[in-house]
Structure formats: C-alpha cells, structure tokens
Amino acid sequence: MKNSTLQNTLDKTEQWTRIPSAEETTFVVDEITTVIKEAVESTIGNSSYQHSQINQWMSSIVESSLSQLTKLGKPFKYIVTCIILQKNGAGLHTASSCFWDNSTDGSCTIRWENKTIYCIVSVFGLAI
Amino acid sequence: MANQPLPLSQETLAQFNRSMSTEPGTSGPPRRRLGSISTRRSSKDQSKDQPHHRPLFLRSMTIPSSESSFLSPTVSNSHISMGKRFSFAGWHQGGRVSFSGLYLQQPIQEVYVENTYRTGPEPGCHFSASRTQQILQATLDSYLKGVCYSPDSCSQLCQMLADLVLSKLKDVNPPRYKVVCQVVVGQSGKQGIRVASRSLMNPNTDNYTSAVFQNHSLFAVALVHGLYFE
Numbered sequence: 001m002k003n004s005t006l007q008n009t010l011d012k013t014e015q016w017t018r019i020p021s022a023e024e025t026t027f028v029v030d031e032i033t034t035v036i037k038e039a040v041e042s043t044i045g046n047s048s049y050q051h052s053q054i055n056q057w058m059s060s061i062v063e064s065s066l067s068q069l070t071k072l073g074k075p076f077k078y079i080v081t082c083i084i085l086q087k088n089g090a091g092l093h094t095a096s097s098c099f100w101d102n103s104t105d106g107s108c109t110i111r112w113e114n115k116t117i118y119c120i121v122s123v124f125g126l127a128i
Numbered sequence: 129m130a131n132q133p134l135p136l137s138q139e140t141l142a143q144f145n146r147s148m149s150t151e152p153g154t155s156g157p158p159r160r161r162l163g164s165i166s167t168r169r170s171s172k173d174q175s176k177d178q179p180h181h182r183p184l185f186l187r188s189m190t191i192p193s194s195e196s197s198f199l200s201p202t203v204s205n206s207h208i209s210m211g212k213r214f215s216f217a218g219w220h221q222g223g224r225v226s227f228s229g230l231y232l233q234q235p236i237q238e239v240y241v242e243n244t245y246r247t248g249p250e251p252g253c254h255f256s257a258s259r260t261q262q263i264l265q266a267t268l269d270s271y272l273k274g275v276c277y278s279p280d281s282c283s284q285l286c287q288m289l290a291d292l293v294l295s296k297l298k299d300v301n302p303p304r305y306k307v308v309c310q311v312v313v314g315q316s317g318k319q320g321i322r323v324a325s326r327s328l329m330n331p332n333t334d335n336y337t338s339a340v341f342q343n344h345s346l347f348a349v350a351l352v353h354g355l356y357f358e
Contacts, residue, residue, distance in 0.1 A: 081325040090317035097290040099307040
C-alpha cells in the first residue's frame, strides 16, 4: 500500500514539474484567428446594424471568444477588444502599443464585415 | 575525420630516412617499417636489412609520435614514428578550436536570474487605475485639442498616440507589470460605434482603464490594461 501511494505522489510531482513545450508557451496566431472568426460569424453573421441589438451582440462576441480561448488551455492571460462600427463612410483607425515580452506574448487583429457592419476584434495574449 | 594530422613535410621525411639508414636497430624500442611484419632487428641482420630499407611514403593516416612502442605489428599501414609531436590546435593562437579543427564561436552567456519567491505584487505596487486614467485623459486632451480628422494623417496620429501613452505609462508603471494600450481614432460622422473589451485576468492584481475624447470632427478612445507578470 505504501509503495503505491509513494508512486502516486511521485507521478503527481512529475506532472507539476513538467516543462511545457514551446508550442504551449507561445502565442499562436492561426488557431486564435479561426476561433474568433467563428465566434463573430455565429453572432452577427447575416444581421444588419441595429442600435438596440448592439449591446447583446458585443457581449456575445466577446464572451464566446474568451471562453473559446480559455478552452485552449494555455498559460495565458487574454484581453479581447471588439469594435462594431456602422458602415457610414466615416473613417476609423486603431493602433496599439504594448509593453511585454516579445518572445512569449503576442496579439492578433481580425477584421470582419458585411453590408452594414464593420467588426474589428483584437486579441492580446500575455504569458503568465 | 577527427584525428587527421597534417601530412609530413618532405624535410622531416628526409630527416627520418637518414636517421633510419644511419642507425639501424640501435635505439631501445623497435621501430616498425611500413608494410613490414618483422619486429626486432639484431645487429647481425644489419647487412641484410639495409638494402630492403625503403624510403618512407606519405600516407594519409600517419600519426607522428615520439614513441613507437605502442604500435602493434599487425598494423601495417597506419603509423610511423617521428621525433616531433604535432599538436592539432597549435597554430590557432588564442581561439578555441573544436576537436575537428573547426573554430568554435564564443558561447552566448545566458543570464540566469534567481528566484524571488514572490507570488504577488508588493502592497504599494499595484496597477493604479485612477492615476492611469488621469494620465490618459490629460494626454488625449492635450494632443487632440483642435485637431481635424484627415484620412492620411490620422493613422500616424493614432500610432503616435499609442506610443506616447505607453512611454508615459512606463515611468509610472510599477515593477513586474505588463501594459497593453489600444487607441481608436475615428471620424465624427453620424454613425453608431461601440467599443467593448473583456479580459481573462486576475482581479486581485490586474486592472484596466479607459478614456474618451471627442471634438467636432473626430473622436478617440484609449484603453489601457495592466497585467501582473507572475
């Protein structure tokens, strides 16, 4: 009995001290892009701009993106920013600057549009 | 590949040949000849051996050494004995040479940082949302007062604002905090726009602030998140 419990604790310790591979600790842009695009399409795929629904759409996009990102299971803190803009001919610029560790942290921006809506989602991932 | 010495110069070969011909069998350890299977020479055999003595040929696997006693008689073509020992790295002065004779670069010295055993920020060193908000608002107001929207210049203006805000925050930033700053600048038309953000962070140590500026032709939204780096 004692041997098996000792073995159990040893196994658990090995799991704790496992050093994650490079894939698990760096920000991978591709899979995040697919995840976010799915979230946006499922929420406002075919809708036109409606002022009353905007609140709901925003919450839904941001929450679903964040939950999908969490499901990836990587040791990252995430910031998801979403901008929804009505197509009116007006111009828009976004810029970001970050103070972080270039080797482990990253960001990606996804632009999506349909006939009446522009949607810009930015995801920042910072390694713990 | 690893152990190939330089081929012997003609001079040293000639020297060796002379020494072989003049002093047969006098030194203590017996010397081997290329291709020969005889081991020792006695003084009686001198007359017989001399005509058989051939000048040495250069071989690719020759290893010069000062002693030949370790050579086995069955090794027929690999070793001859020489008076001088060559060293492989001798001609590269000061540099480090690998075993194969190629140059080694100076290794990049990694910086090893010790564990601080700190799991959270110090009591007075949290990301201050109110102070950051004041800085943000002041920067936006001072920079965008009286500026008109123009499509060419506003993209640069936007990036410059983001960098400016970051540089101002770096001075105020507590240690071990990462900062993400985002600026949105748009033309003030009659369109509706909404900016939202949500983040996965530790509410005890991390925070965010935002500031808005608007005039007759443009609007600007600045978002700053401060995240503790564990």
